[in-house]
Amino acid sequence: MHHRFSISLRTIWALTFSMPVLFLLMLSLAQQWRFPDVFPETFTLINWKNLMQNENNLLQSLGVSVIISTVVAALATSLGFWMSRAIAFHPRKNLLTSFTYLPFVFSPVIFASVLNFYFILFNLSGIIFGVMLAQLFITLPYALLLFVDYWDLKLKSLEDLAFTLGGNSSQAFLKVIVPVSKNMLLLCFFQTFLTSWFDYGLTSVIGVGKIQTLTVKVFQYIGEANPFYAAVSSCLLIIPPMILLFINKKYLFNTMK
Amino acid sequence: MRRTNSLSTFLFFLLIILPFSAGLIYALLYSFGLIGILNHGFTVVNWKAVLSSGETVRSFLFTLYIGIVSLVIAASLAMLYIIMGKKKQSGGASYFIYLPLTVPALVAAFFTFQFLSKSGFVSRVLNSIHHTNGIEGFPDWVNDSFGIGIIVTHVMLALPFFIILFQNYYHSEKMETLRELSATLGSSTSQFNRKILIPVLLKKTAAPLVLYFIFILGSYEIPLLLGQQDPQMVAVLVNRKLSRFDLSEIPQGYIIAILYTLVVSLLLFFIIKLKNRPHAPPV
Numbered sequence: 001m002h003h004r005f006s007i008s009l010r011t012i013w014a015l016t017f018s019m020p021v022l023f024l025l026m027l028s029l030a031q032q033w034r035f036p037d038v039f040p041e042t043f044t045l046i047n048w049k050n051l052m053q054n055e056n057n058l059l060q061s062l063g064v065s066v067i068i069s070t071v072v073a074a075l076a077t078s079l080g081f082w083m084s085r086a087i088a089f090h091p092r093k094n095l096l097t098s099f100t101y102l103p104f105v106f107s108p109v110i111f112a113s114v115l116n117f118y119f120i121l122f123n124l125s126g127i128i129f130g131v132m133l134a135q136l137f138i139t140l141p142y143a144l145l146l147f148v149d150y151w152d153l154k155l156k157s158l159e160d161l162a163f164t165l166g167g168n169s170s171q172a173f174l175k176v177i178v179p180v181s182k183n184m185l186l187l188c189f190f191q192t193f194l195t196s197w198f199d200y201g202l203t204s205v206i207g208v209g210k211i212q213t214l215t216v217k218v219f220q221y222i223g224e225a226n227p228f229y230a231a232v233s234s235c236l237l238i239i240p241p242m243i244l245l246f247i248n249k250k251y252l253f254n255t256m257k
Numbered sequence: 258m259r260r261t262n263s264l265s266t267f268l269f270f271l272l273i274i275l276p277f278s279a280g281l282i283y284a285l286l287y288s289f290g291l292i293g294i295l296n297h298g299f300t301v302v303n304w305k306a307v308l309s310s311g312e313t314v315r316s317f318l319f320t321l322y323i324g325i326v327s328l329v330i331a332a333s334l335a336m337l338y339i340i341m342g343k344k345k346q347s348g349g350a351s352y353f354i355y356l357p358l359t360v361p362a363l364v365a366a367f368f369t370f371q372f373l374s375k376s377g378f379v380s381r382v383l384n385s386i387h388h389t390n391g392i393e394g395f396p397d398w399v400n401d402s403f404g405i406g407i408i409v410t411h412v413m414l415a416l417p418f419f420i421i422l423f424q425n426y427y428h429s430e431k432m433e434t435l436r437e438l439s440a441t442l443g444s445s446t447s448q449f450n451r452k453i454l455i456p457v458l459l460k461k462t463a464a465p466l467v468l469y470f471i472f473i474l475g476s477y478e479i480p481l482l483l484g485q486q487d488p489q490m491v492a493v494l495v496n497r498k499l500s501r502f503d504l505s506e507i508p509q510g511y512i513i514a515i516l517y518t519l520v521v522s523l524l525l526f527f528i529i530k531l532k533n534r535p536h537a538p539p540v
Binding site: 013014017018020021023024027035036037038079082083085086087090094096097098099100101102103104105106107108109110111113114115116117118136137140141144169197198200201205215218219222227230231234237238241242244245246 | 262265268280358367413468495511517
């Protein structure tokens with residue numbers, strides 16, 4: 001009896017947490033959903049088909065989002081890891097770490113708003129590179145904060161050992177430190193990828209509507225009062241992190257110590 | 258190695274310190290009328306206008322209210338989950354708890370709108386079982402003056418994060434051993450929960466909790482979709498003032514951004530103090 005109770009409780013729990021995903025999936029398959037109806041009258045793939053056709057550019061938005069997030073995550077992770085070494089062993093480590101928190105003092109959209117002038121001045125507004133740079137201003141400090149505590153005496157001793165065995169500094173870094181830090185690097189890559197993937201505020205201000213990532217599309221469809229198209233775009237936004245979660249949840253949430 | 262270090266330090270200044278300082282200086286100069294299209298030299302008129310405006314005060318109070326209420330509800334529910342049931346994530350069911358973490362804030366807000374608005378899913382279900390009478394019978398849960406929709410969405414996004422955070426510390430702080438010890442010494446379960454479990458977990462997670470609080474304060478997409486016209490959360494108000502056709506409101510937008518920065522800096526100072534104390538939790 002107790003066993004059955006615990007199974008049903010678990011089902012309720014699982015349903016509660018998967019509700020947003022299931023609901024959005026349902027909405028993406030609906031075409032009409034008039035008020036008193038609890039569920040849409042018919043379910044169809046027409047929204048998905050329409051949006052996958054060229055004139056709607058949703059696939060293009062998916063591509064833009066993938067490119068921006070991959071480049072930003074790769075840059076933030078590699079630069080962050082490389083720079084964190086200098087900070088971790090800097091005599092003023094605590095002060096520099098405190099400075100790393102500075103970009104988080106602004107909310108991302110406020111940060112984008114106060115920087116917008118410079119982006120316009122240097123012709124970086126409304127182009128993909130500008131959006132990537134703006135996102136790097138948020139993801140790089142995040143990567144630095146993640147890595148700065150990762151450098152410890154053990155890692156430093158490994159590096160010293162490589163030197164003792166005749167390796168130079170780039171060999172020690174690329175052939176010893178990077179391979180042993182693979183898991184931490186992957187964690188950082190996925191977390192910064194998601195930060196970029198989920199971003200709407202920075203992209204909408206710096207991209208001035210020209211850089212149509214998936215989040216910008218979702219907002220556009222909501223503005224056009226088309227919840228079904230917004231639901232399709234939302235599903236596209238959720239699927240990659242879900243796959244990532246399925247492959248390995250530890251990359252989605254920092255449980256590594 | 259020294260060359261690498263100085264290049265790292267240079268990049269640190271270029272990509273972290275410079276953008277922040279440049280943004281803040283631009284906002285300050287604009288707010289005092291020293292730059293900008295309609296400005297004609299130093300003035301404190303804009304500052305006076307913002308500091309005496311009810312809209313700014315309401316916006317800051319509303320933002321704090323949303324932050325505190327969302328944080329307290331999410332942390333309490335997560336703590337309840339730890340006390341009542343699962344102390345660690347295992348088995349297939351654990352997959353589901355991570356699911357809300359895959360939902361971007363904008364999509365979560367869109368979901369809440371479709372779920373809790375007057376014509377949303379909950380309203381339709383209640384209408385079909387004759388609990389409410391049509392659209393008008395359903396209360397305002399989105400775009401309402403209490404920010405219910407905003408709070409619900411923040412709690413939905415924060416809850417799995419807090420549960421996993423508390424579970425991690427439950428194990429790293431050896432709470433199971435402490436539970437057995439306190440039972441041996443004659444304390445009841447409720448005494449253990451009140452005097453040991455809750456204080457220890459809250460103290461250990463203080464820094465990440467305050468960081469999450471800052472994240473809620475700065476949220477944009479959720480109040481943009483689910484908030485009302487006045488009061489607005491700070492990030493929405495700043496962006497509205499900066500992107501308006503009325504250029505005279507732009508300095509005010511920058512002033513509110515500066516004030517927000519001051520408030521959050523104080524909170525961050527508190528986190529850094531927490532982090533730098535001995536035996537601090539990793540943030």
